[in-house]
Amino acid sequence: MSAVWRERREEQENMLSPYAAKSRNSLGRIVDEPKCPIRTDFERDGNRILYSMEFRRLRHKTQVFFNAKNDHICTRMEHVLNVGSIATTIARTLNLNQDLTYAIALGHDLGHAPFGHSGEKVLDRCLKSINPDYSFQHELHSLRVVDRLATRISKEKINEKCGLNLTFEVRDGIACHCGENYDEYRLERDTTKDLSSLKNMKNRSAKPFTLEACIVRLVDKIAYVGRDIEDALRVKLIDINDIPLEIRNILGHTNGEIINTLVCDLIENSYDRDCIQLSHEKGEALQSLIKENVRLIYQSEKIKRYEKTAENIMEGLFYDLLKCLKDFERLKHSELNIYRKFYNFIVDMDYDEDEPDEQKVIDFIAGMTDGFAMKCFDEIYWM
Known part of the structure; x- marks a missing residue:
């Protein structure tokens, strides 16, 4: 099939913001391979993640509440899909690359252990008991999943040691998505990176290479902060009045209001700029709300x-x-x-x-x- 369809779509990317990542300018894959005749490289990456077994298993992995029997409690897969939806909306409005944003969002938690961050902490402790220099961080393990552990079968290769063989930009966004820096609400990209930047990477707070990855990193917090409150209310772990009124008056009283407030603020403060940021007021309020979640939910007696x-x-x-x-x-x-x-x-x-x-x-x-x-x-x- 002629590649004219993909080439037309790549040309359409020229209409994106000058700060947007362009698929034809990608730094490439671990192993070179023929391009898809229709999809851009970033869209192809998103499909590879979506159809992987590792992605399917996210539906039965903990977000906050372990092994929930209530079908309305958020799972890791739902969180990932929420991040993808919110981040793509922002990328579309800022005229950035939606395909890249969505691919990063879909893949950002592929390496999460069972039982959420609790499981992550246990595996990290187990590794350190063997060697203090070892560590387990789900961001970096997500990169290991897409680079090494995930498998795909094609006519050209069967289970080769290159995982999903994703583009550098998607891999970088996955490795640099850390959502646990609560005081971070302004992100600049690191354009000095190259193909070797992800080798032996140990700094989970390293800056992303693209603005699209910066979006996912901030949206990771936006997606979970209100939803975790919603779930905690549903299982009667907290009362809405436990959340300080001054925070609710700034961000909103429901998950939907919180997301809408933060998304609108992020777009307003990031439009036509080479950074992704919230206003000082909303950024500080988000940080305060996450700290309330830590106190009321993540460190609650029931969760412990x-x-x-x-x-x-x-x-x-x-x-x-x-x-x-x-x-x-x-x-x-x-x-x-x-x-x-x-x-x-x-x-x-x-x-x-x-x-x-x-x-x-x-x-x-x-x-x-x-x-x-x-x-x-x-x-x-x-x-």
């Missing part, structure tokens, strides 16, 4: 009790699977399904000799859903 369950499960899986690797072949013929799955996972990943056992265990556990992690724990310790 759930965290103890998550900690027991994650530690139990990590140290047991690490021990099992000392006799790798026994995993293949084990009566336990979890051990056979772990064996097949390692064989399929075709690890290099220099990759440590603890990394293999982390890769396997971090990809689990909440329910599968609990099932595996029960199989190991209670069956």
Whole structure:
């Protein structure tokens, strides 16, 4: 098929803001490959993420409330889709690249562990118990997922060691999306980056390469702050009056009002500028609201009790699977399904000799859903 359709779409990108990322100017992929005749490279990346198994599993991964039985409680997948919707609206209004923005948003949490940030903290602690120089950060593990762990099958390659083989711009946005810098409400891009910038990256707060990635980084906070309050109200963990009135008067009293206030403010303060920012008033209010969420929700007694369950499960899986690797072949013929799955996972990943056992265990556990992690724990310790 002629590539004229893609070329026409690439020409349309010339109408975008001078600050927008253009797909034809991408720094490229890890492995060169023929271009799609219809889709731009950034749109193609979004599709690869959307159709991946790693994305599908997000529907059963925790956002805040673990293993929720209530269908109306936010899951990790819903959060990702919310970020994609909000970020794309902003990119469209600022005349930036919507395809790039959406791809980054879809992929930004692919590396999240089971049980949300609680699971992330446990895996980080487990790694540091092996080597203090090791760490687990979901942003960087999301990059590892798209670069190494995720698989796709095509006529050209089957399960090669390049993951989804995404463009640099999408990979950079995923690795630099950190939404835990609560006091950050103005972002400038780092245009000095090149293809080597993501190698051995350890600084989770590094500035993104594109404004589109800056949008996702700020929207990550906008998407979760009000929704987490909404869920906490639904499970009767808090009362709306627990949120200080002065904050609600600035940002709004509902999730929809909060999102609308912050999106409008961000657009007004970022339009035709080489940065993405909120006003000082709204930025400070957002920071204050997140801190209230930390106090009322994330550090609540109920969540802490759930965290103890998550900690027991994650530690139990990590140290047991690490021990099992000392006799790798026994995993293949084990009566336990979890051990056979772990064996097949390692064989399929075709690890290099220099990759440590603890990394293999982390890769396997971090990809689990909440329910599968609990099932595996029960199989190991209670069956």
